[in-house]
Amino acid sequence: METDGSKEPDSVSTVIPGWFSEISPMWPGEAHSLKIEKILFQGKSDYQNVMVFQSATYGKVLVLDGVIQLTERDECAYQEMITHLPLCSIPNPKKVLVIGGGDGGVLREVARYASIEKIDICEIDKMVVDVSKQFFPDVAIGYEDPRVTLHVGDGVAFLKAAPAGTYDAVIVDSSDPIGPAKELFEKPFFQTVANALRPGGVVCTQAESIWLHMDIIEDIVENCREIFKGSVNYAWTTVPTYPSGVIGFMLCSTEGPAVDFKHPVNSIDASERPLRFYNSEIHTAAFCLPSFAKKVIDAKAK
Amino acid sequence: METDGSKEPDSVSTVIPGWFSEISPMWPGEAHSLKIEKILFQGKSDYQNVMVFQSATYGKVLVLDGVIQLTERDECAYQEMITHLPLCSIPNPKKVLVIGGGDGGVLREVARYASIEKIDICEIDKMVVDVSKQFFPDVAIGYEDPRVTLHVGDGVAFLKAAPAGTYDAVIVDSSDPIGPAKELFEKPFFQTVANALRPGGVVCTQAESIWLHMDIIEDIVENCREIFKGSVNYAWTTVPTYPSGVIGFMLCSTEGPAVDFKHPVNSIDASERPLRFYNSEIHTAAFCLPSFAKKVIDAKAK
Numbered sequence: 001m002e003t004d005g006s007k008e009p010d011s012v013s014t015v016i017p018g019w020f021s022e023i024s025p026m027w028p029g030e031a032h033s034l035k036i037e038k039i040l041f042q043g044k045s046d047y048q049n050v051m052v053f054q055s056a057t058y059g060k061v062l063v064l065d066g067v068i069q070l071t072e073r074d075e076c077a078y079q080e081m082i083t084h085l086p087l088c089s090i091p092n093p094k095k096v097l098v099i100g101g102g103d104g105g106v107l108r109e110v111a112r113y114a115s116i117e118k119i120d121i122c123e124i125d126k127m128v129v130d131v132s133k134q135f136f137p138d139v140a141i142g143y144e145d146p147r148v149t150l151h152v153g154d155g156v157a158f159l160k161a162a163p164a165g166t167y168d169a170v171i172v173d174s175s176d177p178i179g180p181a182k183e184l185f186e187k188p189f190f191q192t193v194a195n196a197l198r199p200g201g202v203v204c205t206q207a208e209s210i211w212l213h214m215d216i217i218e219d220i221v222e223n224c225r226e227i228f229k230g231s232v233n234y235a236w237t238t239v240p241t242y243p244s245g246v247i248g249f250m251l252c253s254t255e256g257p258a259v260d261f262k263h264p265v266n267s268i269d270a271s272e273r274p275l276r277f278y279n280s281e282i283h284t285a286a287f288c289l290p291s292f293a294k295k296v297i298d299a300k301a302k
Numbered sequence: 303m304e305t306d307g308s309k310e311p312d313s314v315s316t317v318i319p320g321w322f323s324e325i326s327p328m329w330p331g332e333a334h335s336l337k338i339e340k341i342l343f344q345g346k347s348d349y350q351n352v353m354v355f356q357s358a359t360y361g362k363v364l365v366l367d368g369v370i371q372l373t374e375r376d377e378c379a380y381q382e383m384i385t386h387l388p389l390c391s392i393p394n395p396k397k398v399l400v401i402g403g404g405d406g407g408v409l410r411e412v413a414r415y416a417s418i419e420k421i422d423i424c425e426i427d428k429m430v431v432d433v434s435k436q437f438f439p440d441v442a443i444g445y446e447d448p449r450v451t452l453h454v455g456d457g458v459a460f461l462k463a464a465p466a467g468t469y470d471a472v473i474v475d476s477s478d479p480i481g482p483a484k485e486l487f488e489k490p491f492f493q494t495v496a497n498a499l500r501p502g503g504v505v506c507t508q509a510e511s512i513w514l515h516m517d518i519i520e521d522i523v524e525n526c527r528e529i530f531k532g533s534v535n536y537a538w539t540t541v542p543t544y545p546s547g548v549i550g551f552m553l554c555s556t557e558g559p560a561v562d563f564k565h566p567v568n569s570i571d572a573s574e575r576p577l578r579f580y581n582s583e584i585h586t587a588a589f590c591l592p593s594f595a596k597k598v599i600d601a602k603a604k
Contacts, residue, residue: 021335029337029359033323035330057331074513077592211376211542238540238548238592240513245547246540277592285587290379290540290579 020053022068026176027212027243034058040135045127047180052135058241060135062103065179071241075105075139076276081237082249083109084278085286086169086204088264093168099155100181101173102128107142112268122151122158124180156183162196170197172205177216185216187223194227199256204249210236210293211244220250221300228252233261234297235286262287322355324370328478329514329545336360342437347429349482354437360543362437364405367481373543377407377441378578383539384551385411386580387588388471388506390566395470401457402483403475404430409444414570424453424460426482458485464498472499474507479518487518489525496529501558506551512538512595513546522552523602530554535563536599537588564589
């Protein structure tokens with residue numbers, strides 16, 4: 001683990017001096033850049049490069065393999081939507097599994113539900129957990145809930161070992177399908193998720209950008225339609241520091257009690273800690289797609 | 303008018319060689335960059351710097367004073383939403399005024415309505431019109447509709463000279479409130495718009511980003527609430543190449559027949575030229591705001 005902040009990582013040196021620039025074959029020809037005030041951490045885990053920096057205007061930023069995972073300024077949109085889209089769609093969720101999500105932000109949101117008894121999280125990279133606890137206490141606060149059990153290891157193996165029908169909901173908070181998360185976008189993985197869910201259980205997976213990755217989304221929708229015999233829906237939201245400014249979610253349910261993802265059955269008690277982004281109206285709105293995306297997704301969903 | 307493509311403008315030379323980078327005090331500490339294949343035009347009009355370049359992955363790009371106005375890849379979102387949000391909200395629009403919008407994209411969308419008899423456009427900068435006709439034929443095609451009259455001049459003066467109650471709808475397709483469009487965000491301008499509208503007429507103005515400019519939006523909402531005695535609503539949409547990836551619209555109606563912007567009364571015949579972005583569901587969804595924005599806007603709207 002390197003912690004010498006004086007050496008600039010590759011993603012800094014290629015651009016405006018003192019700025020971080022997000023360049024990837026996943027979004028060729030474009031890059032979003034943030035001005036760095038100070039690099040707080042850089043290290044190399046068994047799985048990826050991990051960096052944290054203080055930005056000029058987006059608060060602290062977590063970067064994995066050169067790709068922004070969260071900033072303090074806009075993390076609310078992603079964490080609240082990936083969590084509450086599935087969990088507000090089923091009555092009384094009790095057992096939830098988070099795959100990835102090592103920063104703890106999804107745990108923080110899952111912990112809002114009084115009905116929940118057990119929250120498992122399986123994150124492959126312990127460095128992500130440690131770095132989040134050190135630099136993002138308002139995100140990693142999710143780990144403090146006594147219902148949470150952290151499993152450091154491979155999400156696919158963990159799911160395979162889970163008894164069939166264990167979970168009410170599985171949330172897959174993964175990075176992009178380049179690197180350690182590749183398997184989480186493939187068909188066998190979705191089958192494993194389906195097995196671990198109870199009848200009428202739900203899954204929500206990070207599902208890329210309609211502006212950039214309709215080809216990936218098309219494949220995910222096709223795979224999910226074959227595997228999940230309940231509902232299969234695509235939703236999306238705004239996250240300024242993600243490429244193209246949006247991120248999508250695949251929401252599916254297994255055969256069993258019907259799930260109508262577009263009309264949430266739960267609302268959230270935000271009296272203690274306000275929701276910054278999510279509300280019931282934006283939940284429903286997230287399923288309305290631009291015509292160019294709707295055409296492709298509806299065709300695959302049939 | 304300079305057309306020497308060999309001299310790189312400021313916004314190119316400060317960043318990754320061969321990339322355009324959008325740096326502005328309007329969004330400090332961040333920049334979106336596009337890879338340049340070729341600079342096609344650069345000039346200085348009486349009002350601003352004008353640049354067109356061929357990007358690697360977003361098609362041709364129009365830049366005014368260093369700020370991206372449109373790219374061929376994502377212009378559909380902005381042009382379709384700023385036009386159809388107001389025009390689908392009133393029955394049988396007949397007379398429409400576009401302020402700004404010199405690229406012609408809004409005209410292209412306005413021309414879809416068979417009920418429309420007269421389309422005025424008032425653009426202050428002739429160079430924007432000429433450059434669009436030369437480099438963006440699929441956008442500037444809007445000028446070919448025989449109902450269109452182009453007025454080159456100041457939008458505020460044009461509106462003041464218009465007889466009261468002339469228009470069913472005014473669309474203000476402006477750049478940011480730094481530079482020639484500054485006046486278009488101020489209270490006297492909104493009063494002038496209100497005077498030029500018929501009772502129950504509608505206005506839609508470009509109204510910045512909820513992620514970046516809640517202070518500006520707060521002022522706009524407050525001004526509009528004082529001036530427009532019908533509906534006052536804020537809507538937003540995704541545009542990847544705009545700062546923070548979103549852009550908002552202020553939608554207001556004058557006293558008269560009630561306008562319910564959230565529930566469109568018209569649908570669009572897209573059989574001849576398909577809509578790439580807009581549909582009735584995304585129209586309604588555009589009015590659902592994240593909690594942090596809803597709180598501020600609802601407070602001002604009361």
